[in-house]
Amino acid sequence: xxxFLSNAASMKISDQERALLREIQRDNNQSLGDLAAxxxxxxxxxxxxxxxxxxxxxxxxxxxxxxxxxxGAKLCILASVSLRDHTEEAxxxxxxxxxxxxxxxxxxxxxxxxxxxxxxxxxxxEAYEHFMTHSLLRNPHIQSVHxxxxxxxxxxxxxIAL
Numbered sequence: 001x002x003x004f005l006s007n008a009a010s011m012k013i014s015d016q017e018r019a020l021l022r023e024i025q026r027d028n029n030q031s032l033g034d035l036a037a038x039x040x041x042x043x044x045x046x047x048x049x050x051x052x053x054x055x056x057x058x059x060x061x062x063x064x065x066x067x068x069x070x071x072g073a074k075l076c077i078l079a080s081v082s083l084r085d086h087t088e089e090a091x092x093x094x095x096x097x098x099x100x101x102x103x104x105x106x107x108x109x110x111x112x113x114x115x116x117x118x119x120x121x122x123x124x125x126e127a128y129e130h131f132m133t134h135s136l137l138r139n140p141h142i143q144s145v146h147x148x149x150x151x152x153x154x155x156x157x158x159x160i161a162l
Contacts, residue, residue, distance in 0.1 A: 011056055016041055017049060018162045021058075024050070025159040028062050065158065073103075073121035076150035077128055080114035081136070082143045090141035097139055103131055114146070125149075 013021070019039040023030065032043040039046070053059040068074060083090050094116070098107045106119035122128045128147070136145055 011058065013162075020046060020049060021053070022159070022162055024059075024062075068121050072123050075122050075124055075128060076153065077118075077120040077122070078148045078150065079118040079120055079136075080110075080146045080148075081116040081118060082113070082145075083115050083141050084143040085141065086115070093139055093141050097135065101131070101135055 016039055020035060020041065023035055023038055030038075032046050035041075035046050036043045041049070050059065068076070081094070083094060098104050098118070103120050103122050104118050105121055106117075108117045109115065110117045120128070120131070122131060132145065132147075136142060
């Protein structure tokens with residue numbers, strides 16, 4: 001058994017439960033019957049376990065993953081952002097920009113030369129230039145943004161290794 005932290009305490013996960021979590025990460029649209037056959041649990045047990053995992057916060061959401069190209073967001077940019085200062089006001093202002101813009105898919109506070117790493121998806125270079133000029137660079141707390149355009153996506157997954 002492996003421990004996972006939940007909101008309240010440590011949660012013990014059996015091998016069967018780990019298999020269940022792997023399966024729903026790969027395809028959350030499977031029926032309880034299909035899951036039961038794959039992981040060797042009763043359908044009622046699977047339903048109960050999924051409810052427990054959601055209540056504990058281990059399962060955060062059940063979503064549909066869209067193809068970015070088919071959804072009109074074919075350009076992926078990794079942007080390193082440095083702030084002018086690290087006051088609470090600057091961090092709050094930057095956090096608000098991140099929350100307001102759906103183009104920003106991920107934001108990570110990082111160590112190294114930059115303060116934050118963003119994953120941004122837009123339709124094309126023109127859309128990115130507009131986003132940069134009218135959104136990111138208008139924030140007086142942002143000192144610099146260094147952008148790298150993704151030329152080819154080698155691997156992209158949302159699955160957590162269990």
